[in-house]
Amino acid sequence: VVMGKKPLFDVNETSSMTRVTSTEIANKVVSSVEDILAEQIGVTKQDNEIHIRGGRIDESLFVVDGMSIKDPLSGYSGNLFVNADAIQDLEIVTGGYNAEYGQAMSGVVNITLKEGQDHFEGAFKYVSDNWGMTKDAIEHYNTDRIEFNLGGPDPILELLPKAIGTDLPGKFSMFFNGYGKIYDGNLPVAGTLYPHRNWTPPLGMNEESADQFLQSLARRSNNDWHVLYKLTWDISAKRKLSLSYDLSLNINQGFFMPRAFSSTYFPYSYIQILDNYNTVTRETRLININWTHTLNTQSFYEVTMGRFITIEHSAVQDLHWTEYKERLDLEPINYTVTDRDGNILITYGDEFYD
DSSP: OOOOOOOSOOTTOOSEEEEEEHHHHHTSOOOBHHHHHTTSTTEEEETTEEEETTOOGGGEEEEETTEEOOOTTTOOOOSSOOBGGGEEEEEEEEESOOTTOOSOSSEEEEEEEOOOOSSOEEEEEEEESOSSOOOOGGGOOOOEEEEEEEEEEOHHHHHHHHHTTOOOSSEEEEEEEEEEEEEOTTSOOOSOOOOOOOSOOOTTOOHHHHHHHHHHTOOSSEEEEEEEEEEEEEOSSSEEEEEEEEEEEEEEOSSSOOOSSSOOOOOGGGTTOGGGSEEEEEEEEEEEEEEEEEOSSSOEEEEEEEEEEEEEEEEETTOOTTTOOOOOOOOSEEEEEOSTTOOEEEEEOOSSOO
């Protein structure tokens, strides 16, 4: 039996780094990367935004399996949701960055996703604050959250080569993770949200069915969805190829959504007609291919290729801007006598749109 122990201090380490393993994450009450980071020294969470060493949200860098997920337009790195159950290892670097990192001023968050093992294992969680025991909506936020993951040998790629008479070296494994959270929160809510579809319906689904499916994902005022699939091919003890696909979907009205261009706030002037306020649909995708080759006991190299994209759409009732009709504040009509001569000042509205 060979056992190794990490030294208390690594004199060759130039950066200030904190590492959180999957075992430690399993013992925490967390569901996302932001929840884990909020517990670390030097990191604060304010208005659902992560600030490392007091920096702005666009001054930190998030890396997932070697691929940067920093939005090139806004500089924000938190658009892609990563479920805590899908994390194998998380590193927070707050100073003395190595040459491998760039575009970061306040800190770097390096995330390694889980891989499937040689046996099947999985988990399922369901959390809710509304079990029908309270009639007062103030006592709960009408929240439902579901999480699940499944990992193990890939059943298709393990059997397909043998079925067609070929033999591929190594073994294939897969890891699948899903997350969904829908809630209303503590603010007034709109009667209906109008999400925008950015994708073409797959084969066998028409436009109407695709729109109905997307609408079914917008059941509450805030709707967060995430799915991850990672396929790993262990060709040999020294060579490994992995392919992962991450998809995050957020449908809300932007009250709690961190945004690099503007602050989050509640539009009190629209409180009476929230159905006529913007519906924000944000879709984030990450496709990542990673090749790892160990040359010897002291050296290895990695090649990472990927595509990261964020699509954000904000509109009233999913209307084109040419179709939008501006809301006015005309009622009530106020008549005020301004002097002894009987002159009357007429004003319109009560600072709330009609």
